[in-house]
Amino acid sequence: MDKIEETIQKIGPLDQDAMKKAQARLDDLTKPQGSLGMLEAIAKQIAGITRTPIPDLPKKAAILMAGDHGIVKEGVAPFPQEVTSQMLFNFVNGGAAMSVLTRHENAKLYVVDVGVAQDLPDVPNIIKKKVAYGTRNMAEGPAMTRQEATKAIEVGIEVAEMAINEGAGLTAIGEMGIGNTSPSSAIVATYSKMPVREVVGRGTGVDDERLKIKISAIEKALSVNNPDPSDPLDVLSKVGGLEIAGLAGVILGCAANRVPVIIDGFISGAAALIAAQMAPLAKGYMLGSHLSEEPGHKVILDFLGIKPILIMNMRLGEGTGAALAMNLVDASLKILREMATFSEAGVSSK
Numbered sequence: 001m002d003k004i005e006e007t008i009q010k011i012g013p014l015d016q017d018a019m020k021k022a023q024a025r026l027d028d029l030t031k032p033q034g035s036l037g038m039l040e041a042i043a044k045q046i047a048g049i050t051r052t053p054i055p056d057l058p059k060k061a062a063i064l065m066a067g068d069h070g071i072v073k074e075g076v077a078p079f080p081q082e083v084t085s086q087m088l089f090n091f092v093n094g095g096a097a098m099s100v101l102t103r104h105e106n107a108k109l110y111v112v113d114v115g116v117a118q119d120l121p122d123v124p125n126i127i128k129k130k131v132a133y134g135t136r137n138m139a140e141g142p143a144m145t146r147q148e149a150t151k152a153i154e155v156g157i158e159v160a161e162m163a164i165n166e167g168a169g170l171t172a173i174g175e176m177g178i179g180n181t182s183p184s185s186a187i188v189a190t191y192s193k194m195p196v197r198e199v200v201g202r203g204t205g206v207d208d209e210r211l212k213i214k215i216s217a218i219e220k221a222l223s224v225n226n227p228d229p230s231d232p233l234d235v236l237s238k239v240g241g242l243e244i245a246g247l248a249g250v251i252l253g254c255a256a257n258r259v260p261v262i263i264d265g266f267i268s269g270a271a272a273l274i275a276a277q278m279a280p281l282a283k284g285y286m287l288g289s290h291l292s293e294e295p296g297h298k299v300i301l302d303f304l305g306i307k308p309i310l311i312m313n314m315r316l317g318e319g320t321g322a323a324l325a326m327n328l329v330d331a332s333l334k335i336l337r338e339m340a341t342f343s344e345a346g347v348s349s350k
Contacts, residue, residue, distance in 0.1 A: 003154045004249075008279045010256035014048030022047035025054065028341040028349075038309060042287065042332035049260050049285055050169075057333055058169025058260075060107035060326055062319050063159055063250050064091060064098060067115030067152075067242035068134030069179035070143065074217035077179045078206055081134075084178050085118045091176070092125040097316055098174055101323035107172065110163055114155050115177075115242025129155040131242055135183070138221040142238045143183065149237040149245050156249020157256075164257050170329060171254050172262040172289070173271070174319015175243045178204075181294065184270035186218050186239035188296040190227050191273055192303060199296035201266070201315070232277035240274070247271035252278065255285040262329070264322040265292035265315065269300035276304055287329065290314055290321035 022044045027033045034040060046055050068084050090096045091111045094103070102109040112127045113120055117134040120126060131151045135143035144152075163171060181203035188199045196218045202211060225238035236245055248271045254261040255275075263272045263286050276283045288306040291298060293315035301308060309325045342349040 003157060004150065004252070007157050007252050007256045011252070011279050011281045013281055014045070014284045015051040016048065018051050018053045019044050019048040021053035022336060025336060025341070029339040030342055030345050030347050036335060038307065039328070039332040039335050042329055043336040045287070046260055046329070046333065049258055051258065054337055055333055057330055059167045060105055060170050061110060061163040061168035062098065062102045062107045062172040062174060062323055063110045063112065063163060064174045064176060064319055065112050065114050065156065065243035065246035066176040067246070068117035068177055069183060069241055070135045070137035071139060071182045071217060071221065072179040073137050074139050074213065075210065076182045076214040076217050077204060078210065079178050079204055081117055081178050084176055085116050085120060087176050088113065088116065088120065088126055089123065092123060096318060097320050098318035098323060101320055105323050105326045107323065107326060108163070110159055112155070112159055112246065114152050114246040127159065129159070131155060135241055138183065138186065138225060138239050139217045140224065142225055143240055144237045144242065146233055146237045148242070149233055149240065152242045152245035153249035153252070156246040157253035160250045160253025161257070164259055168259065170260055170262070170326065171250065172264065172319050172322035172326060173247050173250050173268050174264045174322060175247060175267045175317055177241060177243050180241050180243065180267050182214060182218055183239055183241045183244060184267045185296055186221055187235060187244070187270040187273055188299055189218070189222060190229050190235050190239065192299050194299065196222070199299055201294035201296060232274050236274050244271045244274065248274040248278070251275035251282055251286065255279065255282040260287055261285055262287045262289050262322040262325050263306070264289055264319045265317050266294035266297045267317055268319070268322065269297050272304060273300055287325065289325035292321070
């Protein structure tokens, strides 16, 4: 836990002076005050994160964590588990949706094996940080040991630091793991105290019968493991996933280094829940990208007090919504940097 504790200790509050100066400039731009809505809020938040009243446009990175899930043995997912490893090659070969969108955004994509169930060959651009060969079946007992969950969080911190050392000033997070909406639902149900049926979704497209199986398996996992919401590591180890733990680590690592992190959809949101429970100040470094079609995602965003930037009817995951939002972060900073003030433009103010 030393690495995690050191990282959490580095997370400070947003810089209120930089935010005040950013707000003053936003209010003086040639527009009615507040009329650009979330664009203004994003710019102000990034000023506070970076301690810079007028931040530069950041170099972008996207970190995708991959892991498998023992809960698939219960029949919760329509796709076979080997799709997880197959998709990793699709990511690095440029053929996945996240590959396309990170190219579109000129963001470097880091693909990390933190818990894939198979051994992967040495392939350029797949970062091997395997903690375990997937989680155990959480319907029968804990998904991970505390040590495994801790190590996976540390992997996320290490990869975040790697990206930041390579120049990243804005990070998007995403994931790959067949069955991972089930642990995400379990995490959300634990913190929201809502019934599983109200936070669970169809994931990759389960039919009505499989949805019943999925709900039952998650309810069983919560009953068998009784995760303690006051101990986020307990929740993570009992009903979480290795890639969820890794993403929580990425969030903590970004916050510790004052780098904004864009949260994707449901699974990334579950990781954000864990990170926020471990380090409440980390919430200030999170940007919400979109509102997923998964019903539990809105529960997560409301719980964290984060507003989504986009509503796109998406539910793919991978980080696709977070990648799309990068363009709007750039737009918000360009507004702050490039719009003229009333005095500069010779326009009469109120």
